Amino acid sequence: MTPVTGPVLMSCGEPAGIGPEIAVAAWDALKGTIPLAWMGDPRHLPAGTRFTAITHPREIAEVDAHALPVLVHSFAAPTIPGHPNPANAQGVIDVIAACVGWVQDGAAAALCTAPIHKKALIDGADFQHPGHTEFLQALAGGTSRAVMMLASDTLRVVPTTIHIALEDVPHALTPELLHETITITHNALRSQFGIKTPRIAVAGLNPHAGEGGAMGMQEQDWIGDVIDTLAATGMNIRGPLPADTMFHARAREGYDVAVAMYHDQALIPIKTLDFDRGVNVTLGLPFIRTSPDHGTAFDIAGKGIANPTSMIEAIKLAAHMAGQHV
Numbered sequence: 381m382t383p384v385t386g387p388v389l390m391s392c393g394e395p396a397g398i399g400p401e402i403a404v405a406a407w408d409a410l411k412g413t414i415p416l417a418w419m420g421d422p423r424h425l426p427a428g429t430r431f432t433a434i435t436h437p438r439e440i441a442e443v444d445a446h447a448l449p450v451l452v453h454s455f456a457a458p459t460i461p462g463h464p465n466p467a468n469a470q471g472v473i474d475v476i477a478a479c480v481g482w483v484q485d486g487a488a489a490a491l492c493t494a495p496i497h498k499k500a501l502i503d504g505a506d507f508q509h510p511g512h513t514e515f516l517q518a519l520a521g522g523t524s525r526a527v528m529m530l531a532s533d534t535l536r537v538v539p540t541t542i543h544i545a546l547e548d549v550p551h552a553l554t555p556e557l558l559h560e561t562i563t564i565t566h567n568a569l570r571s572q573f574g575i576k577t578p579r580i581a582v583a584g585l586n587p588h589a590g591e592g593g594a595m596g597m598q599e600q601d602w603i604g605d606v607i608d609t610l611a612a613t614g615m616n617i618r619g620p621l622p623a624d625t626m627f628h629a630r631a632r633e634g635y636d637v638a639v640a641m642y643h644d645q646a647l648i649p650i651k652t653l654d655f656d657r658g659v660n661v662t663l664g665l666p667f668i669r670t671s672p673d674h675g676t677a678f679d680i681a682g683k684g685i686a687n688p689t690s691m692i693e694a695i696k697l698a699a700h701m702a703g704q705h706v
């Protein structure tokens with residue numbers, strides 16, 4: 381793999397959340413090993429953070445090793461931890477878009493996003509996307525289809541549908557969507573994670589994977605067919621499996637990734653097993669994007685107690701995917 385050069389950019393995320401403090405802690409832990417820059421409003425950094433303003437990622441080479449390089453983006457307002465200000469919503473969105481621009485231009489190696497508060501962005505800026513994943517897909521343009529994967533040393537999970545209401549899941553799930561999600565996952569595990577023949581386990585939608593039609597029909601009607609079609613191409617794939625019994629320790633030994641039907645089916649197991657070290661990585665994009673697995677944590681923002689480990693792991697994974705051996 382040819383290394384993608386340049387720094388990993390950290391977008392500020394929701395400034396009233398724990399994003400700024402975990403970014404600074406992660407930079408502190410990783411400086412000297414991974415080139416990093418943060419993009420946001422310096423007023424939102426924890427008090428006393430030593431930083432140097434830069435205007436282009438390439439300038440990080442000239443920054444004193446003890447100062448956080450900051451691509452300055454001025455927001456409408458300062459912030460109070462735990463209280464998102466609608467006036468700052470557009471700034472959050474603009475920073476993500478600007479970071480994607482740098483990464484797509486080749487000025488930076490990868491993007492690691494700090495968490496956003498979806499509702500704050502809808503309320504403050506009429507944000508049209510339910511999360512980063514969908515926004516990044518739109519920014520990537522073309523035919524890119526973004527797939528969410530959460531990964532840790534213990535488990536990898538992919539939800540086929542993401543940020544939609546549970547009542548909409550059965551209608552949103554289609555054979556085409558599942559086929560494409562699994563194919564993108566398979567290809568990314570091969571090309572970006574070095575797994576030659578990924579073992580893929582697919583969950584059913586219904587309790588007991590439908591139990592022969594006694595508890596739902598999607599498994600019999602089409603989920604099984606999609607799996608069979610992909611297996612016929614040589615993919616190492618199994619399912620549909622009952623979701624309640626596919627995440628215990630012995631079951632996890634049998635696959636490299638679990639493809640789930642909806643958000644909580646995928647994210648509850650990994651956040652239960654590995655909340656502090658889980659990483660959210662977007663597959664299928666023409667650039668590298670990772671993120672911590674957690675959210676804005678308004679309840680602890682600004683208290684100096686947020687655990688930066690997931691952010692650190694997310695940056696390390698981004699650098700690793702960029703071919704920077706750390």
Ligand SMILES: NC(=O)C1=CN([C@@H]2O[C@H](COP(=O)(O)OP(=O)(O)OC[C@H]3O[C@@H](n4cnc5c(N)ncnc54)[C@H](O)[C@@H]3O)[C@@H](O)[C@H]2O)C=CC1
Nearest residue numbers: 494495496497498671673674675676677679680686687688
């Ligand atoms: N990548 C992203 O942008 C993500 C954004 N979110 C957003 O975050 C917001 C809040 O979501 P919640 O469901 O409340 O989840 P959350 O992850 O923000 O918080 C859940 C609980 O975990 C704790 N927690 C979270 N991160 C922590 C850390 N690093 N150290 C110590 N404790 C931590 C919080 O204090 C809280 O008690 C929502 O708007 C959600 O959409 C959630 C997940 C990912």
Ligand SMILES: NCC(=O)COP(=O)(O)O
Nearest residue numbers: 511512513514647660671
């Ligand atoms: N629960 C995962 C989550 O909300 C993160 O989504 P995204 O912002 O990475 O699309």
